[in-house]
Amino acid sequence: MLPFLSNVASLIWFILFWGTISGLANFASAGAEAEPRVVVSLKPLHSLVANIMDDIAVPDLLITRSRSPHESALKPSQAQKLQKADMVIWIGPELESFLASPVQSISRTAVNFQIGRLFTSNLHHDVPKIDTISSYAKNRDSHVWLSPQKAKIIASKIAEKLSKIDPQNGDLYRKNAKKIIVKITLLERDLTKKMSKFKDHNFLVFHDAYSHFTRYFGLTDPIVATIHPMVRPGASKIRSLQKAIQEKKIRCAFTEPQVEYHLLDTIIDSLPVHITELDPIGTKVPPGPEAYFQILNNLAVSFSHCLDRNSLN
Structure with missing residues (x-):
């Protein structure tokens, strides 16, 4: 019987030992996951x-x-x-x-x-x-x-x-x-320094996504092709946009990565307007701590390159 009891005791000790190790591992794991998800x-x-x-x-x-x-x-x-x-x-x-x-x-x-x-x-x-x-x-x-x-x-x-x-x-x-x-x-x-030279420049954007940027940096309110990207401008709206482009001597129009270029091409038709891409959500920017700063810098560069064309009028 003694060998049997010895085996039982060893088994109990083994279970208790690994139970303790497992509990400590779970505790450590819980601690590691304490940060909010x-x-x-x-x-x-x-x-x-x-x-x-x-x-x-x-x-x-x-x-x-x-x-x-x-x-x-x-x-x-x-x-x-x-x-x-x-x-x-x-x-x-x-x-x-x-x-x-x-x-x-x-x-x-x-x-x-x-x-x-x-x-x-x-x-x-x-x-x-x-x-x-x-x-x-x-x-x-x-x-x-x-x-x-x-x-x-x-x-x-x-x-x-x-x-x-x-x-x-x-x-x-x-x-x-x-x-x-x-x-x-x-x-x-x-x-602010980069945008200051473009405060009197008129331009067109595909949809109303830039008012927080343009108004903060003192740019003019743009001509907006559509209030929402899921709503495409109709024939009457397109005609009014073309008229505004001519009256305001707009030479710069902005599209976005998710917008097909032909939608703006239809509006611009044969008018002398350059199309540049803006990316307000950073679709082409790697995610991470620097993404916000790259997104805004890229916007400023895109605005500058396109609006410089208006200076040629």
Whole structure:
């Protein structure tokens, strides 16, 4: 019996030993996952969040490919990210309409941080139908990150939100926010100098996505081909645009990576207008902490190269 008892004792000791090791491993794993899991919809917002979460965790980017947020559809891999999220950061249904329902269902336990609510008090939280989208989007340019001033507000508010769900890293979030605000201020000064020579230049944009940029840097309000990229201009609108191009002596028109060039070609027809691409969400910019600064710098370069042609009039 003694050998048998000895074997039993050894087995019990073995179970207890590995149970302890397993428990310590699980504890260590839990500690490693203590940082908040943050999902961000768009690359420029993701860049701001990545800076604020520096040395803490890496946020997940939801829209990674060169698709317009207006026309995206939720994929299984994106749904998994939302399901695991502690916080979801997005503009709101006026821009990423495909996220409106998933955020309420898949991510219902996560903090739902809609950046758009920081800058408007009369947001509609329903998803517009295609036949009403023009009136829904009117005066609702939701590309708020294109204003450096608003980007600094966004960074500060994100740090506040993160500090609430992860108070142990609150000081670091706030410290990182201060760093990126200083960096945005330096960018702001540089772009102000670059844009100052184009304040009286007229130009055309495909859709109303740049008011936060143009108004902040004192550019003229552009002629807008369509209020929303999902609404194509009709024949009457095209004729009025062509008339405006001639009257205002416009020599520069801007399209976007997701917009087919022939749509602007139809408007411009044989008029002497140069077409340049603007990329407000950074579809061609690598994601990461530097993406926001590259996006705004690229916009300034594109504006400068195209608007310089107006100086030849």
